[in-house]
Amino acid sequence: MTVSKICCIGAGYVGGPTCSVIALQCPHIKVTVVDISAHRIDQWNSEKLPIYEPGLDDIVKKQRNVNLFFSTKIEEAIDEADLIFISVNTPTKTFGVGKGRAADLTYVENCARTIAQVSTSDKIVVEKSTVPVRAAESILKILSANHKPKVKFQVLSNPEFLSEGVAVENLLNADRVLIGHEETADGLLAFKELSNIYLNWIPEKKILRTNTWSSELTKLAANAFLAQRISSINSMSVICEVTGADVSEVAKGIGLDSRIGSKFLQASVGFGGSCFQKDLLNLVYICECLNIPQVAAYWQQVLDMNVYQKSRFSNKIIESLFNTVTGKKITMFGFAFKKDTGDTRESPAIHVAKTLLDEGAQLNIYDPKVEPEQIVKDLTHPYVTDNPEKVIKSIEIHDNPYTASHHTHAIVICTEWDIFMELDYEKIYSNMVKPAFIFDGRKILDHDKLTTIGFQVHTIGKR
Numbered sequence: 170m171t172v173s174k175i176c177c178i179g180a181g182y183v184g185g186p187t188c189s190v191i192a193l194q195c196p197h198i199k200v201t202v203v204d205i206s207a208h209r210i211d212q213w214n215s216e217k218l219p220i221y222e223p224g225l226d227d228i229v230k231k232q233r234n235v236n237l238f239f240s241t242k243i244e245e246a247i248d249e250a251d252l253i254f255i256s257v258n259t260p261t262k263t264f265g266v267g268k269g270r271a272a273d274l275t276y277v278e279n280c281a282r283t284i285a286q287v288s289t290s291d292k293i294v295v296e297k298s299t300v301p302v303r304a305a306e307s308i309l310k311i312l313s314a315n316h317k318p319k320v321k322f323q324v325l326s327n328p329e330f331l332s333e334g335v336a337v338e339n340l341l342n343a344d345r346v347l348i349g350h351e352e353t354a355d356g357l358l359a360f361k362e363l364s365n366i367y368l369n370w371i372p373e374k375k376i377l378r379t380n381t382w383s384s385e386l387t388k389l390a391a392n393a394f395l396a397q398r399i400s401s402i403n404s405m406s407v408i409c410e411v412t413g414a415d416v417s418e419v420a421k422g423i424g425l426d427s428r429i430g431s432k433f434l435q436a437s438v439g440f441g442g443s444c445f446q447k448d449l450l451n452l453v454y455i456c457e458c459l460n461i462p463q464v465a466a467y468w469q470q471v472l473d474m475n476v477y478q479k480s481r482f483s484n485k486i487i488e489s490l491f492n493t494v495t496g497k498k499i500t501m502f503g504f505a506f507k508k509d510t511g512d513t514r515e516s517p518a519i520h521v522a523k524t525l526l527d528e529g530a531q532l533n534i535y536d537p538k539v540e541p542e543q544i545v546k547d548l549t550h551p552y553v554t555d556n557p558e559k560v561i562k563s564i565e566i567h568d569n570p571y572t573a574s575h576h577t578h579a580i581v582i583c584t585e586w587d588i589f590m591e592l593d594y595e596k597i598y599s600n601m602v603k604p605a606f607i608f609d610g611r612k613i614l615d616h617d618k619l620t621t622i623g624f625q626v627h628t629i630g631k632r
């Protein structure tokens with residue numbers, strides 16, 4: 170078999186960009202991305218894509234309806250494909266055994282059942298979603314128990330390491346591509362088919378071959394290590410605030426050690442995003458199921474540190490504003506979980522907003538890429554409030570940072586968007602209530618300059 174048709178199930182933050190880049194780099198392959206959400210597919214087929222990623226619009230415009238297709242005809246796309254990516258969501262379970270910790274594999278399982286039911290020819294099924302260790306085994310069991318006569322399946326693990334906001338760059342110049350396969354001759358052949366696709370633009374030395382379980386665990390381990398770096402530097406930020414050390418100086422000092430390296434050492438309000446928390450919870454749960462509570466506790470601490478950091482920042486805002494924010498207007502700059510994305514899943518901004526709303530503050534929110542409906546949806550979610558009407562009355566969403574800061578008592582930086590570094594803070598200061606406060610949760614502004622203008626500046630990891 171030489172792969173000429175690919176189907177990707179799940180047109181989300183992973184499926185969309187990944188397949189757009191495959192279509193770009195492999196003009197000889199037809200790539201069809203399918204989703205149960207007709208709305209999402211309509212958006213992929215429109216001028217305004219459902220997700221914002223630098224560079225993605227151009228690729229989609231170039232390849233769409235050439236060799237890249239977005240469709241809701243799931244069964245048709247599966248049956249005609251040689252290779253199928255499963256890129257559906259694997260959220261934390263909200264019910265039953267493992268509630269709040271284990272990964273919910275319902276969507277992955279549904280995909281496996283559909284693939285088994287509709288496939289009339291052999292398929293390579295590639296697990297791209299982040300899953301618990303040994304999930305490929307479960308997928309294979311479902312496929313093997315439900316397939317049509319003479320149809321054979323191989324299941325590969327090919328976790329995705331892209332980072333939102335730089336997804337296209339990550340996909341074009343991946344640090345590595347990891348492919349785990351069953352340790353059989355057919356497993357090896359399937360590995361070769363998938364690696365041949367990547368070899369169209371990824372150097373061979375960057376393609377890593379492992380057994381399936383190593384590949385699955387590597388994805389969870391990578392996210393755990395990345396989150397751990399953030400929690401580690403955030404723990405140092407607490408010490409800095411108490412002692413008078415400066416966490417940026419500490420980060421530079423340790424980052425220059427080549428054994429440690431400088432990346433992911435920026436102290437902040439805490440990490441967010443759809444993956445770190447979910448994958449760590451999943452790892453902790455797996456350790457508990459494996460009866461290794463010491464390891465579970467070790468990784469749980471990375472999550473606990475993150476909750477502590479978010480709470481510390483929110484509490485600092487309230488304390489600094491003379492211990493009450495009731496009726497005060499506060500501007501939030503940024504709502505996405507990080508810059509260059511419109512994704513708000515697990516964004517620290519939600520935690521900060523919730524704390525301030527609970528204390529009776531009025532919020533003016535500005536984010537360059539998050540849709541107003543998404544902000545309302547996040548802040549009226551049952552996890553955030555039991556009084557959505559009150560929240561709606563307490564927030565104003567602005568499309569301009571200057572109007573958003575008009576007549577407010579404080580600005581809170583929740584996302585490190587570049588645009589926040591370029592604003593005219595003298596103009597902003599002149600229109601704010603005095604004393605005017607800035608809480609820089611991302612450490613991106615020039616604090617000396619702001620202090621000279623007259624702002625009361627508070628940040629993280631520095632007194």
Ligand code: NAI
Binds near residue numbers: 258
């Ligand atoms: P997402 O929620 O943006 O997209 C998943 C899509 O799958 C949704 O559009 C949903 O409608 C669709 N879907 C669910 N069940 C389906 C079914 N049976 N048939 C067809 N479509 C179905 O999720 P995202 O962020 O793309 O993540 C996907 C997976 O990739 C997750 O396991 C995640 O952990 C992993 N991942 C995510 C990264 C990220 O930065 N977002 C990075 C690396 C991995």
